[in-house]
Amino acid sequence: MEKELKLMKGNEAIAEAAIRYGADAYFGYPITPQSEVIEYFMEQNPIERTGMVVLQAESEVAAINMVYGAAACGMAAMTSSSSPGFSLKQEGLSYIAGAELPCLVLNVVRGGPGLGTIQPSQSDYFQSTKGGGHGDYRLIVLAPASVQEMYDFVQIGFDLAFKYRNPVLILSDGIIGQMMEKVEIGPQRKRRTMDEVIKQCPWATTGKTANRERNIITSLDLVASRQEEFNRKLVKKYDTIREKEVRCECINCDDADYVFVAYGTSSRLCMKAIDLLRKEGYKVGLVRPITLFPYPSKIIAGLAERVKGFLTIEMSTGQMVEDVMLAVNGKRPVKHYGRVGGVVPTPEEIVDAMKNFMKGE
Amino acid sequence: MAELTINDIIKEENLVYKKTKVMTDNVMHYCPGCGHGTTHRLVAEVIEELGIQDKTIGVTPVGCSVLMYNYLDIDMQEAAHGRAPAIATAIKRVMPDKFVFTYQGDGDLAAIGTAETIHSCNRGENITIIFVNNGIYGMTGGQMAPTTLAGMKAVTCPRGRDVNTMGYPLHITELIAQLPNVLSKTRRTARVDFRSLK
Numbered sequence: 439m440e441k442e443l444k445l446m447k448g449n450e451a452i453a454e455a456a457i458r459y460g461a462d463a464y465f466g467y468p469i470t471p472q473s474e475v476i477e478y479f480m481e482q483n484p485i486e487r488t489g490m491v492v493l494q495a496e497s498e499v500a501a502i503n504m505v506y507g508a509a510a511c512g513m514a515a516m517t518s519s520s521s522p523g524f525s526l527k528q529e530g531l532s533y534i535a536g537a538e539l540p541c542l543v544l545n546v547v548r549g550g551p552g553l554g555t556i557q558p559s560q561s562d563y564f565q566s567t568k569g570g571g572h573g574d575y576r577l578i579v580l581a582p583a584s585v586q587e588m589y590d591f592v593q594i595g596f597d598l599a600f601k602y603r604n605p606v607l608i609l610s611d612g613i614i615g616q617m618m619e620k621v622e623i624g625p626q627r628k629r630r631t632m633d634e635v636i637k638q639c640p641w642a643t644t645g646k647t648a649n650r651e652r653n654i655i656t657s658l659d660l661v662a663s664r665q666e667e668f669n670r671k672l673v674k675k676y677d678t679i680r681e682k683e684v685r686c687e688c689i690n691c692d693d694a695d696y697v698f699v700a701y702g703t704s705s706r707l708c709m710k711a712i713d714l715l716r717k718e719g720y721k722v723g724l725v726r727p728i729t730l731f732p733y734p735s736k737i738i739a740g741l742a743e744r745v746k747g748f749l750t751i752e753m754s755t756g757q758m759v760e761d762v763m764l765a766v767n768g769k770r771p772v773k774h775y776g777r778v779g780g781v782v783p784t785p786e787e788i789v790d791a792m793k794n795f796m797k798g799e
Numbered sequence: 800m801a802e803l804t805i806n807d808i809i810k811e812e813n814l815v816y817k818k819t820k821v822m823t824d825n826v827m828h829y830c831p832g833c834g835h836g837t838t839h840r841l842v843a844e845v846i847e848e849l850g851i852q853d854k855t856i857g858v859t860p861v862g863c864s865v866l867m868y869n870y871l872d873i874d875m876q877e878a879a880h881g882r883a884p885a886i887a888t889a890i891k892r893v894m895p896d897k898f899v900f901t902y903q904g905d906g907d908l909a910a911i912g913t914a915e916t917i918h919s920c921n922r923g924e925n926i927t928i929i930f931v932n933n934g935i936y937g938m939t940g941g942q943m944a945p946t947t948l949a950g951m952k953a954v955t956c957p958r959g960r961d962v963n964t965m966g967y968p969l970h971i972t973e974l975i976a977q978l979p980n981v982l983s984k985t986r987r988t989a990r991v992d993f994r995s996l997k
Contacts, residue, residue: 463893491892495885496918503882503915507858507889510876515889533879632894643874643890645853645897654868656877 442623448588448615449474452518452544452608455592457484460627461542462513463491465504469523470556471612472546476518488629498523502530502543509539510655512639514596514630518544520612521562522553531605532571535672536657540599542592543577544608546615549780557780558612560702563757566609567731574669576676577607578683579730581701585619593624598683600638602675609730611753613703613782679732686734687726688741690716694723696796697741699762700751701727703782708751710785715792722792730758738765747771749795751788754778771795819847825869835863838931839870842902846873855898856890858883860907863938864931867902881912884919887926900927905946906936909971913945916971923980930972945969 446454453475456464464484466476476494484490491508495501501517508515519527524545534541545566549559566579578598580591588610595606636644646652659665690712691697698708705726715722725741725748727734738748747770750759759774766772775791777783783791807813821843829835846855852873859867861880868875878886883901891899908916908930919926935953936942943953943960946968950959960968976984 463889465889491889493888493892496914499882500885500888500915500918503879503885504889504892506878506882507876507886508893510886511856511890511893513893515893529879530882537877643856643876644894645856646872646874647853652868652872653874654877655875656868658865658877 444621444623445618446585446589446621447474447618448582448585448610449518449546450478451585451589451621452592453478453482454623455589456516456542457482457488457490458624458626459514459593459596460488460629461490461516461592461596462629463493463505463508463515465493465495465501465508465515465517467495467498467501467519467523469498469520471548471558471615472518472520472544474615475544475546488626490629498526499529502527502534505541505543506530506534506537506539509534509541510537510643512635512642512644514540514542514600516542516544516596518546520546521548521550521559524562525565528565528571531577532573532575533657534605535571535575535577536573537655538603538672539605539655540596540603541605542595542599542608543605544610547609547611549778555780556612558614558616558703558753558782559778559780560611560704560753560776561755561757561778562609563730563752563754566607567733567761575672576679576731577605578602578679578732579607579609580685581609581728581730582614583702583705583726585614585617586621588614589621589623602679604675604679609702611703612780676732683729684732684734684736685728686737687724687728688737689724689726690721691723691725691741691745693721695721695746696792697723697725697745697748698751698788698792699725699727699738699748699758701730701758704751704753704776707783707785707788711788711792714785714789720792720796727758733761733765735761735765738762739767742766742769745770747773747795749792750774750776751783751791752776753782771798819843821847821852821872823870823872827870828866829863833863834933835867835931838902838929839864839867842900842929843871846871849898851898854896855900856894858887858890858899858901860901860903860912861938862904862907862936864902864904865938881907881910882915883907884912884915884924884926884928887928888919888922888924891924891926895925898927899925900929902929902931904937904944905930905932905934905971906944909945909969913969913971917975917978920975920981921978923982934968945971
């Protein structure tokens with residue numbers, strides 16, 4: 439069969455991917471630079487195409503709670519937002535993690551704090567990978583670096599969400615969301631029937647039939663010892679995820695003396711910087727974490743045995759660099775270079791930053 | 800006609816009332832005199848009467864009735880504070896053949912969840928909201944609610960609700976009744992009259 443190729447924005451690709459995946463529901467609220475997600479959904483009218491529900495909520499808070507409601511029925515539900523709106527979703531995400539519900543959420547990051555700017559940024563790393571809302575929990579975090587990955591990560595994300603009954607976050611930014619690239623589109627998958635949903639999710643609130651006990655979806659346990667037991671169960675789940683679900687790309691690392699560590703848009707800029715540096719004879723590579731939780735700490739720790747240093751490039755004042763430092767554990771120098779507030783570094787700036795780093799500055 | 804003996808009275812054919820099977824046998828955690836037991840039973844009886852136990856999804860709020868799912872033998876979800884109507888919206892949208900209700904107090908529905916309440920009603924979501932208004936935050940210990948009466952004392956208005964600084968009690972039901980998509984609004988009292996128990 440011939441490949442179906444389309445020129446799409448990242449924000450459009452993610453919506454099309456959700457429809458084609460056979461997702462059951464999307465709930466959203468407009469915010470720049472991700473409003474194309476809900477606009478594309480509304481234009482496509484997926485209730486006609488697949489029966490998928492799409493609704494514009496009154497707030498980000500309502501939208502994430504709608505995701506909770508649909509996910510608790512065993513549905514493949516998603517929402518999207520950008521940084522200030524994503525902060526509002528933290529309450530709901532904590533409840534979703536606490537109730538162990540599967541769902542997919544997208545953050546098209548813009549500069550902060552506060553209302554910040556509408557320009558791209560990577561300054562929500564801490565919020566995304568360390569919990570974000572209250573309580574001990576983790577999201578599985580996928581970091582796309584292209585429009586194709588925006589598309590592909592919808593399927594990967596939903597599959598992981600259902601496999602672990604855990605919310606999955608696609609951590610994008612204003613560039614990946616807004617830019618247009620060629621995308622290979624997959625076939626339309628059928629949405630699950632209600633019987634299939636019940637079979638896959640016997641825990642879901644689909645109506646208490648005579649053949650089973652009632653299903654209760656809650657994150658509440660007023661008995662401290664039982665809540666602790668639940669927290670331990672979550673830790674065990676996150677450890678399994680750390681063990682099995684790390685995704686990472688190592689580019690030009692085999693002969694590298696120094697490596698960049700960068701994800702998403704920054705990793706694309708580093709690719710160009712590596713080209714420029716290698717033309718000048720510098721042996722430089724790139725570690726691109728694709729999952730930010732679980733973090734590819736072991737891969738970085740392995741590289742720390744032989745490379746001379748790590749330079750993280752982030753569009754933040756230095757957040758992921760802390761995870762690199764933890765992985766390297768003092769064996770090699772680790773530094774950060776970044777531009778913030780919506781400013782995107784140029785490859786030439788990144789080349790200079792690496793040259794300075796190699797000189798020990 | 801011979802008088803009925805106690806043995807006659809408890810015969811199956813003479814029974815006029817019994818506990819609905821939609822309620823579980825769990826012992827309720829509510830305080831003596833609380834109306835939740837009565838309202839829970841009314842909800843359960845209606846579910847039984849309509850024969851919709853297998854098609855009903857309930858959403859519990861934050862507040863005293865957060866544990867309602869312990870007492871009703873139906874599938875239930877527990878919501879974050881005020882968010883029950885958003886959750887119910889989604890349940891009904893993804894499973895339109897189910898009956899979906901929320902059970903919410905005044906703090907939940909008329910303060911922290913005002914937006915979710917008004918907008919779910921304004922969209923005309925095909926859900927039922929059971930609003931249990933006691934004019935106070937009960938679970939957290941008697942703080943002023945949006946519905947606390949003018950002059951009424953609460954632990955966060957120990958000198959009584961001052962309408963000049965705390966506003967008037969919010970008539971949320973009347974507000975919602977103005978929305979064109981709201982199908983019906985009814986008002987009932989579930990009150991234990993202690994004098995009659997003496």
